[in-house]
Amino acid sequence: MLLLAPMEGLLDATLRDVLTRLGGVDRCTSEFIRITNTLLPERAFIRVVPELLNGGRTAAGVPVRPQLLGSDPQLLAENAARLATLNPPGIDLNFGCPAKTVNNSRGGAVLLDEPELVGRIVAAVRRAVPAQVPVSAKMRLGYLDDARAEDNALAITEAGADELVIHARTKAQGYKPPAHWARIAQVAQALPAKRPVLIANGEIWTAEDAARCRALTGCEHLMIGRGQITDPGLAHAIQGGEPVPWSRIVPLLPLFWARVSARVERRHRAGRLKQWLNYLRHRHAAAQQAFDELRLHHDPEAIAAWIEQAQQRWGRPEAAEARSAQPC
Structure with a gap:
């Protein structure tokens, strides 16, 4: 268990x-x-x-x-x-x-x-x-x-x-x-x-x-x-499975953001996403890039637009794996 x-x-x-x-x-x-x-x-x-x-x-x-x-x-x-x-x-x-x-x-x-x-x-x-x-x-x-x-x-x-x-x-x-x-x-x-x-x-x-x-x-x-x-x-x-690559985590970002937007006050939403990315960047190099890009962003609309772009940028498994393979 x-x-x-x-x-x-x-x-x-x-x-x-x-x-x-x-x-x-x-x-x-x-x-x-x-x-x-x-x-x-x-x-x-x-x-x-x-x-x-x-x-x-x-x-x-x-x-x-x-x-x-x-x-x-x-x-x-x-x-x-x-x-x-x-x-x-x-x-x-x-x-x-x-x-x-x-x-x-x-x-x-x-x-x-x-x-x-x-x-x-x-x-x-x-x-x-x-x-x-x-x-x-x-x-x-x-x-x-x-x-x-x-x-x-x-x-x-x-x-x-x-x-x-x-x-x-x-x-x-x-x-x-x-x-x-x-x-x-x-x-x-x-x-x-x-x-x-x-x-x-x-x-x-x-x-x-x-x-x-x-x-x-x-x-x-x-x-x-x-x-x-x-x-x-x-x-x-x-549990014995293969490592989960960044390309499988990226599709979870819009889900996470939607849930945060529904449950968290507007002024705290950006902080919740950055909080998670701050953890993720210690495992995935692409998350470090994401954290750096969003560090100074606070506007929810701007972050929603960034998430949509992230889907396009890292949505292809081969692209995501190449970026995540870079050292942190």
Whole structure:
């Protein structure tokens, strides 16, 4: 199983739609839905996970599991119960977000200093939703250090989670390489035989990375994030497919732009396209050229015209491959 990671402010429904069209991704996890002091209306869940209106799947048919973030077990349980009425393909719980604003509000990775609370949250949500709705959790190795990694994983296990994703870094380590894959294997050894499906996450940029991660963690199942955004063919390659060339990515640009134009305020649209191109340029030389050409453009009409020209310029596979073969 290969999962697409939740990435707040980046990997939203628009990018999920685009990235799952190239194959290889078995399931997505949404950006977090913050639960503070109220029972959210259904529209709040649908706003973050519009795929709930499509059977909980992207246009390519890939399931999307909504993720909840908060610290109040009862309130999370009540919201999970309401979310379950929308027939999601499971509910995920966030114990890994490293953002300072989130942690200061007692959400995300900071909860890893309180394994007992983590367990109570998972148990409350598990009790609140129907048995056929899977409950999963995503955690880091810890907050400032990894001393309680085993305690948190055991609390999540004993609370009845079906799956557990472990990002192989602490909050303090952020996204700095390396990811400590071997530490996931140590955590796994501390768990009972009857445990959640374990999924490894962190620093998987290539199919070779995926193979090494599997070997060091003992986890067959993986979650990928920035690697897939940088190389939209990564999941396909990990699953044994051929590399996805730039010529197959170019037709996704107008789709991405159309979705952004429908969901994002006019003044922020250009930034969303540049944000993705900024990742793509580390894998495809043609994306570097595209990023350079659009760097100073902010007008949506001008960008729409550029995208149309890009289709003509890079639409022919042989032309696209020649440009992408140039070194970055």
